[in-house]
Amino acid sequence: MPELPEVEVTRRSFADRIAGAQIEFVEFGKPLRWPPDCDLTTLRGQRVMAVRRRGKYLLLDLERGMLLVHLGMSGSVAFSVAPGAPGKHDHFSLYTSQGVLRLHDPRRFGAVVFAPDEDSPQAQKLLGKLGVEPLGDDFEPDEFVRALKQRKAPIKQVLLAGEAVVGVGNIYASEALFLAGIRPTTRAARLSRARVERLHAAIRSVLARAVEQGGSTLRDFSNAQGESGHFQLEAAVYGRAGLACRACGTLVRTIRQGQRSTFFCPVCQKP
DNA sequence: AAAAGCCCCTGGATGC
DNA sequence: TGCATCCAGGGGCTTT
Numbered sequence: 001m002p003e004l005p006e007v008e009v010t011r012r013s014f015a016d017r018i019a020g021a022q023i024e025f026v027e028f029g030k031p032l033r034w035p036p037d038c039d040l041t042t043l044r045g046q047r048v049m050a051v052r053r054r055g056k057y058l059l060l061d062l063e064r065g066m067l068l069v070h071l072g073m074s075g076s077v078a079f080s081v082a083p084g085a086p087g088k089h090d091h092f093s094l095y096t097s098q099g100v101l102r103l104h105d106p107r108r109f110g111a112v113v114f115a116p117d118e119d120s121p122q123a124q125k126l127l128g129k130l131g132v133e134p135l136g137d138d139f140e141p142d143e144f145v146r147a148l149k150q151r152k153a154p155i156k157q158v159l160l161a162g163e164a165v166v167g168v169g170n171i172y173a174s175e176a177l178f179l180a181g182i183r184p185t186t187r188a189a190r191l192s193r194a195r196v197e198r199l200h201a202a203i204r205s206v207l208a209r210a211v212e213q214g215g216s217t218l219r220d221f222s223n224a225q226g227e228s229g230h231f232q233l234e235a236a237v238y239g240r241a242g243l244a245c246r247a248c249g250t251l252v253r254t255i256r257q258g259q260r261s262t263f264f265c266p267v268c269q270k271p
Numbered sequence: 272a273a274a275a276g277c278c279c280c281t282g283g284a285t286g287c
Numbered sequence: 288t289g290c291a292t293c294c295a296g297g298g299g300c301t302t303t
Contacts (some may be wrong), residue, residue, distance in 0.1 A: 002296060033279075033299090056297075071298055074281075089281085107280045109297060145272080153274060161274095162298080169296060218296065238296095258275070261294085 005210035036112030110122030174270025
């Protein structure tokens, strides 16, 4: 589910409400991807100072240390003052003086990990290899051109790998490549500078637009206030196999790349 | 070093 | 109603 826009939308939907809250206790359900790696009593009494995002990770800054939260494929967060009992798929609850944060994650590919600080081995193991933030000032066309020149794999898979740029997942990779007019199977290193510049702009605009729209709700994504996203309604190619391309009317095609579905318009997107 | 495959897990949709 | 199969927004790990 959650790519950069969904994680950012989630962050914005509870960051202000949880800021300054004191942790009362934490509760885990079934195991998530990794063990939390902390003595839960170290969390008790600490305040949540801020909520940041790095790639698809939510970073909850505490007075001493931080919690890294990943939503995996099916995760969503809810922050509520009167949440009721944890549901079957609520596998992490953070009870605070200002409300309860819950991670709902049926598939349990998500994770909650404690790290003493951002440079610690625990944090670096997860964040260390992440590429540049696509919506930040550091995402520059020149550097992006250089990064792609080194990769011979299909551009779609290079985007998903998250080393050249972070946060672009399966939906937004297909969408950005459509906007840029690039066939997903084209080898990254073979793209001209002009086309990489188009892709750079496309990634920024599609992600920014998706954030504006509250993310994509395909099945069950919602932000921490329970609100759905709307970007899926304006997807150009994702999930539209066999339907007419909105630009030229040609039928949208789907292929498999690295065990993931890719969608593209064979006319609008050139090899 | 980079690329390709496999796997973790549950649930919903589809087909028989 | 039941059962089997396939698919799903991610990404770490192992093997080529």
